[in-house]
Amino acid sequence: MAKRVTAEDVARSAGVSKWTVIRAFTPGASIAEKSRLRVLEAAENLNYRPNLLARSLATNLTHQVAILIDDFKNPHKLPVLEILTWQLQSEGLLTVLININEHFDHVQALLDAGQRQVDAIILFGTAFRPEMLEDDRIQGGAPLYVLARDSQIPNVPAITCDTPLAMRELCEYFSSKGYRRPAFLSGAKTLSTALGRRRAFNAFWEAHSSKPVLGVSAASYSSGHGFEAARILFQETPREQWPDLLMCENDALAFGAIDYVRSTLKLRIPDDIAIAGFDNTPLAASPAYDLTTYEQPAIEMVAAILSMILGREPRENRAFKGKLVSRSTA
Amino acid sequence: MAKRVTAEDVARSAGVSKWTVIRAFTPGASIAEKSRLRVLEAAENLNYRPNLLARSLATNLTHQVAILIDDFKNPHKLPVLEILTWQLQSEGLLTVLININEHFDHVQALLDAGQRQVDAIILFGTAFRPEMLEDDRIQGGAPLYVLARDSQIPNVPAITCDTPLAMRELCEYFSSKGYRRPAFLSGAKTLSTALGRRRAFNAFWEAHSSKPVLGVSAASYSSGHGFEAARILFQETPREQWPDLLMCENDALAFGAIDYVRSTLKLRIPDDIAIAGFDNTPLAASPAYDLTTYEQPAIEMVAAILSMILGREPRENRAFKGKLVSRSTA
DNA sequence: TTGTAAGCGTTATCAC
DNA sequence: GTGATAACGCTTACAA
Numbered sequence: 059m060a061k062r063v064t065a066e067d068v069a070r071s072a073g074v075s076k077w078t079v080i081r082a083f084t085p086g087a088s089i090a091e092k093s094r095l096r097v098l099e100a101a102e103n104l105n106y107r108p109n110l111l112a113r114s115l116a117t118n119l120t121h122q123v124a125i126l127i128d129d130f131k132n133p134h135k136l137p138v139l140e141i142l143t144w145q146l147q148s149e150g151l152l153t154v155l156i157n158i159n160e161h162f163d164h165v166q167a168l169l170d171a172g173q174r175q176v177d178a179i180i181l182f183g184t185a186f187r188p189e190m191l192e193d194d195r196i197q198g199g200a201p202l203y204v205l206a207r208d209s210q211i212p213n214v215p216a217i218t219c220d221t222p223l224a225m226r227e228l229c230e231y232f233s234s235k236g237y238r239r240p241a242f243l244s245g246a247k248t249l250s251t252a253l254g255r256r257r258a259f260n261a262f263w264e265a266h267s268s269k270p271v272l273g274v275s276a277a278s279y280s281s282g283h284g285f286e287a288a289r290i291l292f293q294e295t296p297r298e299q300w301p302d303l304l305m306c307e308n309d310a311l312a313f314g315a316i317d318y319v320r321s322t323l324k325l326r327i328p329d330d331i332a333i334a335g336f337d338n339t340p341l342a343a344s345p346a347y348d349l350t351t352y353e354q355p356a357i358e359m360v361a362a363i364l365s366m367i368l369g370r371e372p373r374e375n376r377a378f379k380g381k382l383v384s385r386s387t388a
Numbered sequence: 389m390a391k392r393v394t395a396e397d398v399a400r401s402a403g404v405s406k407w408t409v410i411r412a413f414t415p416g417a418s419i420a421e422k423s424r425l426r427v428l429e430a431a432e433n434l435n436y437r438p439n440l441l442a443r444s445l446a447t448n449l450t451h452q453v454a455i456l457i458d459d460f461k462n463p464h465k466l467p468v469l470e471i472l473t474w475q476l477q478s479e480g481l482l483t484v485l486i487n488i489n490e491h492f493d494h495v496q497a498l499l500d501a502g503q504r505q506v507d508a509i510i511l512f513g514t515a516f517r518p519e520m521l522e523d524d525r526i527q528g529g530a531p532l533y534v535l536a537r538d539s540q541i542p543n544v545p546a547i548t549c550d551t552p553l554a555m556r557e558l559c560e561y562f563s564s565k566g567y568r569r570p571a572f573l574s575g576a577k578t579l580s581t582a583l584g585r586r587r588a589f590n591a592f593w594e595a596h597s598s599k600p601v602l603g604v605s606a607a608s609y610s611s612g613h614g615f616e617a618a619r620i621l622f623q624e625t626p627r628e629q630w631p632d633l634l635m636c637e638n639d640a641l642a643f644g645a646i647d648y649v650r651s652t653l654k655l656r657i658p659d660d661i662a663i664a665g666f667d668n669t670p671l672a673a674s675p676a677y678d679l680t681t682y683e684q685p686a687i688e689m690v691a692a693i694l695s696m697i698l699g700r701e702p703r704e705n706r707a708f709k710g711k712l713v714s715r716s717t718a
Numbered sequence: 719t720t721g722t723a724a725g726c727g728t729t730a731t732c733a734c
Numbered sequence: 735g736t737g738a739t740a741a742c743g744c745t746t747a748c749a750a
Contacts, residue, residue, distance in 0.1 A: 064743055075721050090719060105525050110503045111450065112743035115441050115726050130470035131670065133463055140460035143487035152504065155485040157473035173440045174482065195435050281674055313674060321675040340461065344611055344643060345651040346676040394727055405737050420735060442727035445742050
């Protein structure tokens with residue numbers, strides 16, 4: 059491998075000092091147009107590129123943002139990842155994607171990201187123990203942000219879709235359509251409470267009737283577990299008490315529930331039972347499901363985090379209004 | 389923000405030189421057990437973590453791998469991303485995810501990754517112009533790898549699923565089931581030829597009959613465009629020549645084709661027409677589609693790239709055998 | 719406008 | 735086994 063070309067090499071070739079070379083690559087630096095051109099030409103010839111690593115060491119800025127993610131089963135992650143990478147790149151930031159799992163936990167990831175001096179860390183929809191983030195030894199590194207999950211940790215802004223508002227919109231829609239026996243299918247316990255969707259859903263119906271809302275919890279946010287959870291719900295509920303509306307905590311769960319209800323129970327949707335999801339996954343639009351769901355304003359949410367990272371806005375919790383997407387399942 | 393703790397601070401606190409501190413953090417370095425413990429304790433107290441950035445600058449190794457990806461519409465990307473991040477992390481490597489699009493092309497991404505001194509760059513299923521990668525000025529940086537796409541660029545290993553083998557398996561399966569009027573629905577032109585699936589599919593049928601194989605091309609690898617392409621195929625083909633088998637270049641396209649065939653044409657699958665995909669996306673298993681498809685050995689493929697990155701295996705093209713997943717659509 | 723010196727926090731290498 | 739010197743390639747003063 060050929061030795062890397064450094065600013066010094068370019069300087070030699072252009073007959074100036076290396077600092078002049080640096081200036082030529084620093085927007086707004088005071089440098090004579092003539093020398094700037096000479097440097098640029100020499101750089102072009104030698105195929106010189108500034109070493110961002112060295113720059114980072116000197117400036118204490120890596121222009122890298124770590125994104126921690128733990129649920130690759132959820133198809134919703136992909137479009138949001140696209141938005142995240144794209145918006146970050148638009149501002150000259152690069153994404154370091156960290157996979158959280160049983161073998162690589164938040165603490166490791168946070169420390170790792172911290173040691174690598176990333177400028178910010180985004181916890182994207184991951185399930186974590188709040189105590190962990192409050193630990194200074196861990197938080198010490200880069201500023202933390204929580205995306206698409208509630209959190210009340212001091213100095214860790216949570217950027218979310220406005221859940222109470224969303225659930226109210228959904229419930230009023232369901233209510234206006236005449237559904238009266240609601241049930242809620244939630245996902246993994248740890249994350250579920252943090253989302254607050256079930257709470258808001260139940261609150262609405264309990265305010266409108268005295269009956270308790272049926273509920274069941276899936277092992278994870280996957281279609282398979284949604285299927286399984288739906289099975290449990292219907293098997294454990296006497297037929298005459300079956301719900302006429304099943305709100306699922308996200309689309310993935312809803313897909314599984316639809317599969318179960320349609321292929322095993324042979325019920326008609328939405329005539330026998332209405333089903334709704336949350337996230338407006340790409341597949342929700344497909345005729346095979348045509349799922350009524352709720353879309354999070356991912357672009358705005360990511361933009362808000364970005365503004366905070368760039369210091370253009372104060373670092374504080376933000377909740378954005380999403381949008382009900384009415385299709386044929388409810 | 390408190391000033392970072394450096395090795396020097398720890399040295400002062402432990403009453404040794406900073407080099408001894410470094411040694412305590414370098415596995416296998418020659419250091420007295422006693423001083424090692426003393427250093428570790430001081431480090432613990434001060435909450436010291438080695439600065440990986442500085443280390444990278446000195447060692448010329450960042451332990452970061454860039455992954456270039458351009459098709460976030462394809463649900464198959466997510467599970468592979470999970471495998472990639474996970475396997476890389478197992479070896480102490482972190483993933484830099486770069487989103488390629490109209491505004492941020494391969495050249496920019498490659499240069500960017502190069503300037504950031506990543507140890508390797510993986511082009512994951514992206515459509516690129518081979519000439520570009522052959523340009524030394526661009527290739528100059530980190531070693532390149534191409535994942536899930538053919539390529540014959542010198543010094544750029546392509547790690548793929550064995551396409552000819554896969555298509556032969558699929559075609560023999562179709563043939564044994566009695567299908568005789570095959571059609572192929574391919575995706576975006578640029579990438580499609582690189583995958584070689586259509587070529588292998590056509591070759592099989594042309595060797596077994598004299599009739600040409602029907603074909604249509606979608607604008608991209610999304611369900612929506614699959615739907616659209618299916619519409620064009622059936623509308624432009626006289627009914628008596630309609631295929632009895634539609635092989636789609638990937639699952640996303642197949643989902644779209646199924647939607648069209650089922651909801652618009654009201655055909656029965658597989659009785660009226662068989663449909664198959666490629667990738668074995670999570671959703672392919674759902675009862676709503678129950679798609680016959682072909683699974684790429686993603687874990688092995690990623691492992692192979694990793695071995696090459698780590699220098700445990702020679703850098704060369706590899707093709708792995710995948711697995712036919714027989715479900716109800718074909 | 720340009721050159722110089724010092725520093726970012728490590729690692730490599732040599733002397734003790 | 736430990737301390738010291740130089741180096742990685744850049745930036746940020748400051749001086750010329």
